Amino acid sequence: MTAATGEEPSPIVVIEEVDGGVVRVIRFNRPEARNAFxxxxxxxxxxxxxDAADEVGCHVVVLIGTGSSFSAGQDLKxxxxxxxxxxxxxxxxxxxxxxxxxxxxxxxxxxxxxxxxVGLGFTLLPHCDLVFMADDARLRVPFAELxxxxxxxxxYMFPKTLGWQRAALxxxxxxxxxxxxxxxxxxxxxxxxxxxxxxxxxxVARTIAAMPLDALMASKRLLLATRNPEVTAAxxxxxxxxxxxxxxxxxxxxxxxxxxxxxx
Amino acid sequence: MTAATGEEPSPIVVIEEVDGGVVRVIRFNRPEARNAFxxxxxxxxxxxxxDAADEVGCHVVVLIGTGSSFSAGQDLKxxxxxxxxxxxxxxxxxxxxxxxxxxxxxxxxxxxxxxxxVGLGFTLLPHCDLVFMADDARLRVPFAELxxxxxxxxxYMFPKTLGWQRAALxxxxxxxxxxxxxxxxxxxxxxxxxxxxxxxxxxVARTIAAMPLDALMASKRLLLATRNPEVTAAxxxxxxxxxxxxxxxxxxxxxxxxxxxxxx
Amino acid sequence: MTAATGEEPSPIVVIEEVDGGVVRVIRFNRPEARNAFxxxxxxxxxxxxxDAADEVGCHVVVLIGTGSSFSAGQDLKxxxxxxxxxxxxxxxxxxxxxxxxxxxxxxxxxxxxxxxxVGLGFTLLPHCDLVFMADDARLRVPFAELxxxxxxxxxYMFPKTLGWQRAALxxxxxxxxxxxxxxxxxxxxxxxxxxxxxxxxxxVARTIAAMPLDALMASKRLLLATRNPEVTAAxxxxxxxxxxxxxxxxxxxxxxxxxxxxxx
Numbered sequence: 001m002t003a004a005t006g007e008e009p010s011p012i013v014v015i016e017e018v019d020g021g022v023v024r025v026i027r028f029n030r031p032e033a034r035n036a037f038x039x040x041x042x043x044x045x046x047x048x049x050x051d052a053a054d055e056v057g058c059h060v061v062v063l064i065g066t067g068s069s070f071s072a073g074q075d076l077k078x079x080x081x082x083x084x085x086x087x088x089x090x091x092x093x094x095x096x097x098x099x100x101x102x103x104x105x106x107x108x109x110x111x112x113x114x115x116x117x118v119g120l121g122f123t124l125l126p127h128c129d130l131v132f133m134a135d136d137a138r139l140r141v142p143f144a145e146l147x148x149x150x151x152x153x154x155x156y157m158f159p160k161t162l163g164w165q166r167a168a169l170x171x172x173x174x175x176x177x178x179x180x181x182x183x184x185x186x187x188x189x190x191x192x193x194x195x196x197x198x199x200x201x202x203x204v205a206r207t208i209a210a211m212p213l214d215a216l217m218a219s220k221r222l223l224l225a226t227r228n229p230e231v232t233a234a235x236x237x238x239x240x241x242x243x244x245x246x247x248x249x250x251x252x253x254x255x256x257x258x259x260x261x262x263x264x
Numbered sequence: 265m266t267a268a269t270g271e272e273p274s275p276i277v278v279i280e281e282v283d284g285g286v287v288r289v290i291r292f293n294r295p296e297a298r299n300a301f302x303x304x305x306x307x308x309x310x311x312x313x314x315d316a317a318d319e320v321g322c323h324v325v326v327l328i329g330t331g332s333s334f335s336a337g338q339d340l341k342x343x344x345x346x347x348x349x350x351x352x353x354x355x356x357x358x359x360x361x362x363x364x365x366x367x368x369x370x371x372x373x374x375x376x377x378x379x380x381x382v383g384l385g386f387t388l389l390p391h392c393d394l395v396f397m398a399d400d401a402r403l404r405v406p407f408a409e410l411x412x413x414x415x416x417x418x419x420y421m422f423p424k425t426l427g428w429q430r431a432a433l434x435x436x437x438x439x440x441x442x443x444x445x446x447x448x449x450x451x452x453x454x455x456x457x458x459x460x461x462x463x464x465x466x467x468v469a470r471t472i473a474a475m476p477l478d479a480l481m482a483s484k485r486l487l488l489a490t491r492n493p494e495v496t497a498a499x500x501x502x503x504x505x506x507x508x509x510x511x512x513x514x515x516x517x518x519x520x521x522x523x524x525x526x527x528x
Numbered sequence: 529m530t531a532a533t534g535e536e537p538s539p540i541v542v543i544e545e546v547d548g549g550v551v552r553v554i555r556f557n558r559p560e561a562r563n564a565f566x567x568x569x570x571x572x573x574x575x576x577x578x579d580a581a582d583e584v585g586c587h588v589v590v591l592i593g594t595g596s597s598f599s600a601g602q603d604l605k606x607x608x609x610x611x612x613x614x615x616x617x618x619x620x621x622x623x624x625x626x627x628x629x630x631x632x633x634x635x636x637x638x639x640x641x642x643x644x645x646v647g648l649g650f651t652l653l654p655h656c657d658l659v660f661m662a663d664d665a666r667l668r669v670p671f672a673e674l675x676x677x678x679x680x681x682x683x684y685m686f687p688k689t690l691g692w693q694r695a696a697l698x699x700x701x702x703x704x705x706x707x708x709x710x711x712x713x714x715x716x717x718x719x720x721x722x723x724x725x726x727x728x729x730x731x732v733a734r735t736i737a738a739m740p741l742d743a744l745m746a747s748k749r750l751l752l753a754t755r756n757p758e759v760t761a762a763x764x765x766x767x768x769x770x771x772x773x774x775x776x777x778x779x780x781x782x783x784x785x786x787x788x789x790x791x792x
Contacts, residue, residue: 108436129432144739144747155750161428163714164689164751168657171747172636172736186427208436211408212514218505219408219435222419223428225501226494230754237753241746250740372700393696425692450691472700475672476778482769483672483699486683487692489765490758 013044014066018202022059022209024052025198031067036075037120042094049101059209059216061105062201063128064112065121070137073119074151080255083247095120099152099235102127103228106217108208112201113137113179114194122177123152125187126161127231129220132201133179134194139187142174146258147250149241156234160227161187277308278330282466286323286473288316289462295331300339301384306358313365323473323480325369326465327392328376329385334401337383338415344519347511359384363416363499366391367492370481372472376465377401377443378458386441387416389451390425391495393484396465397443398458403451406438410522411514413505420498424491425451541572542594546730550587550737552580553726559595564603565648570622577629587737587744589633590729591656592640593649598665601647602679608783611775623648627680627763630655631756634745636736640729641665641707642722650705651680653715654689655759657748660729661707662722667715670702674786675778677769684762688755689715 016025026048028035035041045063052061065071074095081087102109102124111128115137122139125131143150150158150171158167162185169175179191192200208216245251280289290312292299299305309327316325329335338359345351366373366388375392379401386403389395407414414422414435422431426449433439443455456464472480509515544553554576556563563569573591580589593599602623609615630637630652639656643665650667653659671678678686678699686695690713697703707719720728736744773779 108432126428129436130429144743147740147743149743149746149750155747156754159751159754164654165658165714165717168636168751169717169732171751172657172739172744173732174739186429189429189433204433204437211436211438212411212512214509214512214514215408215411215413216436218413218509219419222413222498222501222505223423223432223435226420226423226498234750234754237750241750245742245746248740248742250742372696390692393700394693450693453693453697468697468701475700475702476675476776478773478776478778479672479675479677480700482677482773483683486677486762486765486769487687487696487699490684490687490762 011044012041013048015048019206019209021055021057023062023202023205024048024055024058024060025062025064025202026052028063028065028071031065031069033075034069034072034116035065035067035121036072037094037098038075038078039088039091039094042098046094046097046101049098049105053101053105053107056213058107059211059213060108060110060205062110062112062198062205063124064198064201065114068115069121070111070113070115070117071121071124072116073121073123076255076258079246083252083255095151098124099127103224103231106220106224107213108205108216108220110201110205112197113139113188114197118142120152123150123154123157126154126157127152129223130204131182131188132197132204133182133188133191134197135179135191136194137179137191139177139182140174141170144172145174146254147248147252148245149238151238151242153231153234153238155238156230161185275308276305277312279312283470283473285319285321287326287466287469288312288319288322288324289326289328289466290316292327292329292335295329295333297339298333298336298380299329299331299385300336301358301362302339302342303352303355303358306362310358310361310365313362313369317365317369317371320477322371323475323477324372324374324469326374326376326462326469327388328462328465329378332379333385334375334377334379334381335385335388336380337385337387340519340522343510347516347519359415362388363391367488367495370484370488371477372469372480372484374465374469376461377403377452378461382406384416387414387418387421390418390421391416393487394468395446395452396461396468397446397452397455398461399443399455400458401443401455403441403446404438405434408436409438410518411512411516412509413502415502415506417495417498417502419502420494425449539572540569541576543576547734547737549583549585551590551730551733552576552583552586552588553590553592553730554580556591556593556599559593559597561603562597562600562644563593563595563649564600565622565626566603566606567616567619567622570626574622574625574629577626577633581629581633581635584741586635587739587741588636588638588733590638590640590726590733591652592726592729593642596643597649598639598641598643598645599649599652600644601649601651604783604786607774611780611783623679626652627655631752631759634748634752635741636733636744636748638729638733640725641667641716642725646670648680651678651682651685654682654685655680657751658732659710659716660725660732661710661716661719662725663707663719664722665707665719667705667710668702669698672700673702674782675776675780676773677766679766679770681759681762681766683766684758689713 014027113133278291377397542555710716
């Protein structure tokens, strides 16, 4: 889709301004790795969100991915490198920085889930205000089979958003959730054919962007205030659990099985 | 509907006792202003709720409106008068007093939404225990376009009741929610043809009223305890945000646009 | 169904191990009293849950009842004996011990609701992670008509799980909830013909049991951490309310009406 013929390497995140910039689209652009989050992608998305927060002309942000995936989540090669100590200490910071940016983003944040979302490609969605999905998009969290606990506050956000039962099913089994199921479960507002997904999302984004920024930000700030303390607490608990289980026998076996040996 | 032929002015709130008073209907009766809340209506409804709380023979209360509106919400002429300083300091107390009364009302509280609910005509519904709507009733909150933040703890109650996505959509865009959508979103239990709405609501009210008052009040008290601290915290945050944005450029422009110039 | 012809009395709880014990089925086995919880059943179920927690080979637990009832809830004869002082001080401990065990059970807990669930036979379900129901199973809580407040943290779990409106309706009226309604209300994940209920539940249980125990327990622990403080607070408030209303005029009249005179 991108950079197929050009000489310049395609940037890992593509920013598109809509209607003079009142709506900003942030596109995960690492399709060769199904938009998995490596350190470079974490940092580029984080910067893009923080820039949109600072830009007074920008009222609304839309997240989307290039290609057939929304995001494959945490890059498992980088997870394996964390286990072996080959990863730089920066690696885990990328993940935390992105979540911090989302948690403190005080403007409406939309997601257009263009395709498969796995792990963080799923767990970042409840941090968005409005989620729209392609008809054939689907989502899952393989934490249990990877031998690690939930992340990105999903231990709090999943039961809160999907209800305890669906949250438990997804977290315990790693089952796929389809777009209609996501709408039924209040994770997404609607699903559309893939070719009209972005246009439909932008229609809503424009309606929102027409509102006074101060009022939008006041609303978003008040909404965030109702959950941010619990989101932060859940992240802290999850991080502690992750530190315990990363590199456990089950985790090592899973990383092997997923074919993610890192290093030379 | 009321006071059409009488000489006496129709009271701004009409109280009806059902079955000897075990069910009490409190009717917003300012149809000429679509039951918008001015100071007089705030105080009359607050008094009616507090009286029902004190009356040992009353087990259940039903709120309804006269005419084609449930309530148009905060009277915008009074909001404009708050901006210019023409309003008495009592004006804002009316709003707070009503919410205090609803938050501390320890008996089952039902709403029969007979028609349009806007602003507080929508945001007071999640404070009711059971909501029934007329088939053609519909609801919206125009806070963003008015340049003000959410109120009546809706920044907490909307995501809690409707889910984050629908709450964000309604708060950011001011979109209408229809009766079937409200039932689907767990804001209302059922909708009925307008002409049978009150009768259907009273059927449920009577079933509840047949229960021992002590047990009903114990249940309601326990339910309120699970959310009142967060409702109060949300109201405090909202009030602070409202104080900042009332009279802002966007708010003044909106009040002008809505044709609500106050004063002579 | 049980112990009809044998000489040995059938145990009040039957434990079945599935797939070498990775799944453990705990069966309430007091069908002659519709699996109502008397002290013996409380203690046997509590012990069975605690044993499953301790057994490293057990990954998943399933609760089910023998006969046409899941559980009729608190044994009303024992409640009546509490009122008259004929009950041992142990009686109330049985109830608390079971809830403590469920609240601290850090493995996936499933329920197969084979038939009618009343009172605690309903209120223990939101403490389970995944609930499956027989097509004709149905649930209700008769607290109001018994003149007592909600129990088992249902004043918190019902609004959280079912939404405020449905919670209020069930708690105030004691209305029945059918299996399809329970699925619609996010209390249960699915319903099946009674004859396949256990098999369907075990299919899900086996999928979960295939996951590494450490990761399952980390997930469950993180999920519990998001609600256990509020569950405990709700139970404390409910216990205080129960102490006030047990033996009240309405409660005594109801116990009489239910034909539960205790004693010889």
